[in-house]
Each structure stands twice: as structure tokens, then as C-alpha cells.
Amino acid sequence: MKPNYFPKSNLLKRTLTFAALTLLLIPGSFANTLYVEPGGAGGAFTSITAAVNAANPSGGDVIQVFPQNGGSAYVENVVITKNLTLMTAVQGQQYVINGTIEIVNAACSAIISDANVTNREFTNYTLLISGGTCTTPARVVDCTFNGPVYCTNARYTFFDHDVFNPSPNGSAASAELTFSRGRVTGCIFNNMPGLVMSILPSSAIGTDTVSIVGNSINIVATFGSAVIVNNPHQYLFISNNLMTVTGGSQAVPSEPFIELDSLKVSTATPPVYNYVLNNTMLNLSQGTFNYLPVGIQIGGAANTPIDIENNIYYGLISFGQMVSGSLSESNLIFSYNYSNAPFNGSEGTLVNGGASAVGNQYQMASLGIAANGALLSGPAMNGGNPDYRYLDLDLTRNDAGCYGGSLSLANFTTTSPGSNVLYMTAPRTVLSNQPFSISADGAAK
Secondary structure (H helix, E strand, C coil): CCCEEEEEEEEEEECCCCCCCCCCCCCCCCEEEEEEEECCCCCCCCCHEEEEEEEHCCCCCEEECCCCHCCCCCEEEECCCCCCCECCCCCCCCCCEEEEECCCCCCCCCCECCEEECCCCCCCCCCCCCCCCCCCEEEEECEEECCCEEECCCCCEEEEEEEEEECCCCCCCCCEEEEEEEEEEECCEECCCCCEEEECCCCCCCCEEEEEEECCEEEEECCCCCEEECCCCCCEEEEECCCEEECCCCCCCCCCCCEECCCCCCCCCCCCEEEEEECCEEEECCEEEEECCCEEEECCCCCEEEEECCCEEECCCCCEEEEEECCCCCCEEEEEEEEEECCCCHHHHCCCCCCCCCCEEECCCCCEEEECCCECCCCCCCCCCCCCHHHCCCCCCCCCCCCCCCCCHHHHCCCCEEEEEEECCCCCCCCCCCEEEEEEEEEEE
């Protein structure tokens, strides 16, 4: 049996000499455990919907679903209105749904795990999360979605270690994953035909941050951004993602890897920043480029506080601009970025002596980078920000790109049986004899 997910826990340490962090798995207390098995063995429910309907309306129940023989599917549209956990009954195996999952209304803290969902109709999403404003996140962990996922703008959702594939039936959705609040960590987006992630304005104004960290994104299309952000009400943290384009020619203007439009502007002193750190953007297409791609497109207010550091922007052929758009040196940091193309766009004035721009290198014959984003040689290795806050996991200087820093992509691509940490937050600096807080989410398999 697979134990339940454990919630965020805070640790307090008042004097730091040597710190070791241990995460404790404390299973939650649930009212009932319900089972789903297609033959109804042992009194189990024969459909997921029946089990959901029978679950305690007050929440807390766990529904364990037995995968069907030969990978056969539960053919149903599952609607969840309760705070329950839906998970596999067989460790290491996903259960297959031919239909949709919808989380609605008061199911703010619902957990969906181990589902493999394919939408049956062209207009359907595989997962739809809708309803009112929630202060606690719905959690989607270790699932596979063969078609688009959509969260309405007030919902707060964590996507961890999920796999996204294009719908085999086609889709009318504009993006593979649309959401406004929460995080996307350690996910894999395979063979995306267009826009991957769209972050929309949220009707729930909050101080939380949208985090997009440690994801592997592959686009096989003439058009298609990895991330498009439009007037968000939350700050952004985009870090340690591997973004690749492997198909299509550019006979018309292409989409940027990351498009940031009208980001949240801080009024605090000092300002709260939006971050784009340690991402690797690779264009591995051999197509004809009449219009050269852009790495990061920035629109909106020129004084948006944004920190762009330790990124790699690389193409097999001439590769356009790393940054384009409305930029000024007000509240902007643009440093230790690497490209094999010239910085000839909006970033040119930043590179050439701007007070906020140091350590950038461009027009390099080779960055010594593999197709999986790993650095093999070259100046980007140990070439990121030298400040100790950006050190690699081995405590050496930051490697630019997705494997650099403490949030290395390697953290999110390696899992093992037993307990796994999904995401951890901790301060970059700790002062002696001062309290500090570390929080972590994890799962036990």
C-alpha cells in the first residue's frame, strides 16, 4: 500500500554550526479508505465515480484504485467535490481513465495521484480544476495527462512530477497547461505541438509566488512558447527548466521560449523581484530561419523588477536575441547569461556596460552543451553568479543553465522507491544565532 502525502512542515533552528535536515513522514488521519476494482472483488466499488460519491462529504477519505489488467481504462468522467485523495492501489502502477477528471467547488485540498488520463473528445480537458478561491492547494502528483489541463483563475494548484503528452484526439485548447496560482515542478512535457504553459491573471490577489522549477519541456512545432505569462497577480520564479525546440522551420516570426507580459510590479523598498534563473533554452531544429527566435520576450512596464541570471540560450544555427522587449536598468538584473548568438536586441545595451549587467558572454563558437542540457565544457561551466547564494550542490561556483545551483534539474529527474521530497524552500543565507525556516513537501511511494 502507498502511504499518504504529508503536508508542509516547518523546522526551526536557532544556532547553526552543522545542520542536517530530516523529513518525517506522518500519515494523515482519514475517515475511510475506499477501494475501486473493476470486478468488485471484496466489496470494492466498480467505478471511480461510485467511490467518490460514497466518500465522506466532510473530506479526508482515501480512494485507492486498482489498475485494470492489460492497461484497460475506467471509462468515465470523474467529478470531485470533496477533499479526498485519489491514488493507485498498486505501488508503481498508474490506473488509466478514458475520460476526464474535474475538481470543483469546495474540493480545495483534493489530491490526485497516479492517474493516466486521456480525453475522449476534441473539446474536453483531461483535468479541469474550477470553482471558488482556495487558500490551500489542490495537489496533482505523478500523473500522466494525454491532453490539456485547465485551472480557473482563482484555483491554487501544485503540479509535481507529472507527465504531459499531446492529446491523441487533437485539442481545441490554446495551451497544454493553463493556471494562475501555484507551482509546476519536476514535470515532463513531451512533443508539445504549440504553447506549453499559460499563466493568466488571478481573481485571487495574493502575495504568493508562481513557481516553475525543474521541468523538461520539448516543443516540436513551428510556433510554441514554453511559458507565456500575461498580467499575473503573483510574482514569478522560473528556474532550472530545460526547454528545447526540435521541429519546425521559422518561415514566419516564432514565439519566444519565455514571454513575460505586464509582470507584477513591486512597490516595496527594496522591491520584490520576479526571477528567471538557471534555465537552458535550446533550439535543436535544423530548419530555415527567416525570422530568428527570441529567448525571453518582456512586455509591459519597463521598470518591472526582474532578475535574469545564469541562463543559457543556444541554437544549432544562428539564434537571434536572448532578451527582447521593454527593458531599462531600473530594478533590472541581467548577468552571467550565455549564448552562441550575438546579443543584438534589447539586451545589447545591457551587456555593453550596463550597471546591472556583468559576466554575460555571447557569440561563442561552442558552449559545450549536450542535447539534454548537460554542460560538457566551456565558459558556462562554473560561469554563473559567483555569490555563495548560487552555489551548486557540490558547493562549487554556479554552473549556468538548468543543472546549476541548489535547484538543479537533477533534483527533479531522479526519484527512488520510498520517500521523495517534491519541493523545498529555504533561505539563501542564514545568520548565526538567528532563527530560520525550511519548508518541504514530499511523497512516499
